[in-house]
Amino acid sequence: MTASFHAELYKLIPESHLLRKIHEVVDFSFVHELVRCSYCEYYGRPANEPELLFRLLFLQILYGLSDERMIQDAQVNLAYKWFIGLNPEEALPDASQLSRFRNHRLGASQIDELLKVIVKQCIEKGLIKSKALILDSTHSLAASQKQRALDVLRDVAKRLLRTVVKKHPKLEKKLPRQPELKKDQADAEKVMLHYLAQLGESVEILLPDHEGAISEKLQIAKQIVEDERLLANKGIMSAIDPEARFGWKSNTKSFFGYKNHIAMTEEEIITAVEVTGGSSDDGKQLPNLLKQSLELGLEVKEILGDTAYSGKDNLSKLKAHEIQAIIPLNPIVHNGGLKQEGFEYNKDADFVLCPAGEHSIRKALQGSKTSGNSRSLVFYFNVEKCKTCPLREGCYKPESKSKTYSIRIIAEQFKDHMAFEKSESFKKRMKRRPIIEHKNAELKRHHGLAKAKYRGLFRMRMQTLLTIFVVNVKRMIKLMDKMQPTS
Incomplete structure (x- = not known):
């Protein structure tokens, strides 16, 4: 200037x-x-x-x-x-x-360089001295409303058809016509799903070199046709934001949108982030968050987190890296034996989600405390819903009176960690974990991360990274002020 x-x-x-x-x-x-x-x-x-x-x-x-x-x-x-x-x-x-x-x-x-650049500037200025990472996630509501399966199918078909006809008016008569549905038609969703599949195939045949807006709308149509959970109203729930997902904050509170998983130092500098749909498992993000932080040159000796991160794979990984896990164990996440594919435990809501997105309605503990054998936590599902579920084949046996999912609790594998949990040093270090809750509140209340400003995972990630950049800069200034000698 x-x-x-x-x-x-x-x-x-x-x-x-x-x-x-x-x-x-x-x-x-x-x-x-x-x-x-x-x-x-x-x-x-x-x-x-x-x-x-x-x-x-x-x-x-x-x-x-x-x-x-x-x-x-x-x-x-x-x-x-x-x-x-x-x-x-x-x-x-x-x-x-x-x-x-x-x-x-x-x-x-x-775009990931945004976070790396600001963290490296913090390191160069000597602002990061701790060797601990604190992990947590926070949710952002989608910029669109969730819809019923039928409405999603109608909107996607309408948008694809309108985009194609706008650019290629002569193709309108060659494309399949949308079926006329009767009010309260029982198989309306299946009919519309079949029509959307036909429409997508026709567009690909008639316009093999499609690009731009047509490619974008066609990709969304394919994604929805292939979503097995759609007809159960548990998968894609928005025609304009198909990457947003339905998630749980607690047993009774749900949300529709995205999750931002973050890793933060004790100086409250965010060093890593993963942005996912709202239904993702927090614990599965630990390896990537740790990897991102280590690649910046940070020395990590401890990881603090809640029970969502206490899976046996995570604990084994941290042990291999000689990193102390300041993570309270949840018996539900140290399961042994074979795990039925598609079933996931949600630690916030304390229930298991099946592949169709239905959650268990109650649980019971089986096995004797004194027998020395592994005990099991059994989750029960609503059988009436299982009978009509589109994914029931291979999951629910006809005429069965119950549908359960069992998790073995193997305490022996985690004996050392359980003993560590009772120590004063563990309890003292766990008191540091809540500082990340304040950081999540700052991101959401003061800088707009409570709700997505735009649609899609790409733009949600952009918003998250820009917001974290700003919050890290604010923290830099506070830490630099503390380093200044008082006059």
């Missing part, structure tokens, strides 16, 4: 202003290299400065503004304009450029 006469106004911004501290501490120049591959270096008009646009996205999340409001406020806010590197009299880019930069520049780049 070449200073103008009006730049004298920037002297009015206090030295203690948060944006002055951020500008002094954080190096934003990395964004040039990050988005280089998404720009043409030799043709077209020069692009707006990538760092300027990234700083605008940063301000947008920091202060919770929409694209339009961000540009409006930056035009009249001296601190904002100084932070993005413009003179007071200069105009800002159009609000639509924020969306293009977010989706087509950052989105086309190695």
Whole structure:
């Protein structure tokens, strides 16, 4: 920025202003290299400065503004304009450029580098001294409403047909017509599912070189046709957001959307993240979260988490890496023997989900405490639902009076860890775990992660990574302030 006469106004911004501290501490120049591959270096008009646009996205999340409001406020806010590197009299880019930069520049780049860059800056400044990671997940509601299976099928078929006809009007008569369904028709979902499959096959035959919007809509149609849980109203529940999933927060509270799984140091710097559909298992994310953190050069000696992470595979992996698991054991997750495919235990709701998405209605403990043999926790399902389930073949035997799923509790394998759980050192370290709850609250309440702003897993991941970048920067400033000698 070449200073103008009006730049004298920037002297009015206090030295203690948060944006002055951020500008002094954080190096934003990395964004040039990050988005280089998404720009043409030799043709077209020069692009707006990538760092300027990234700083605008940063301000947008920091202060919770929409694209339009961000540009409006930056035009009249001296601190904002100084932070993005413009003179007071200069105009800002159009609000639509924020969306293009977010989706087509950052989105086309190695977006995971955002998190790596800011964590490495923290390491270089000596802000991370702990050797422990704290794991947890938090959910984000989808940007769309969940729908019935029939409505999903109708909407997807309608969108695919409309997109094809708009670009190729002459094909309308060659495509299969949507069936007319009677009110309360018993097999309406099956009829529409068959029609959607026919429509997708016809489009592929008539337009073998399809691309763009047609390819996108066709891919969604295929995904829905192949979703075995759809007709049980447990799989894909949105025609416009097919990657959002139905999940449980507790035995009685559910949600529709996504999960953000994070790893955080004791200094409250987030070092790794996995974004999944709402139905995913928290425990399965531990290996990737650990791997991401180790690749940054962090030394990890402890992992703190709740019972969701106490699976035997996780505990074995941590032991192999000589990492102490500060994780309370749940007898349900150390199961032995063969595990029936598709059945998963949900630690938040304390029930088992079957492949069709139905959850168990009660549980019972079987076996003697004194016999020395393994005991079993048996989960019971609603047989009436099993009788009509589209996935009952090979799962439910006709005429059976009950459908159960048993988990063996093998205490011997975890004898050492159970003894460790009772120690004072374990109890003391577990008291540190709740700090991640405060971090989740900050992400959701103050920076918009409670709900997805856009649709799809890709855009949810983009929102999560940008939000974590902002929250990590805020934490950097606080840690740097603590390091300053008091006058």
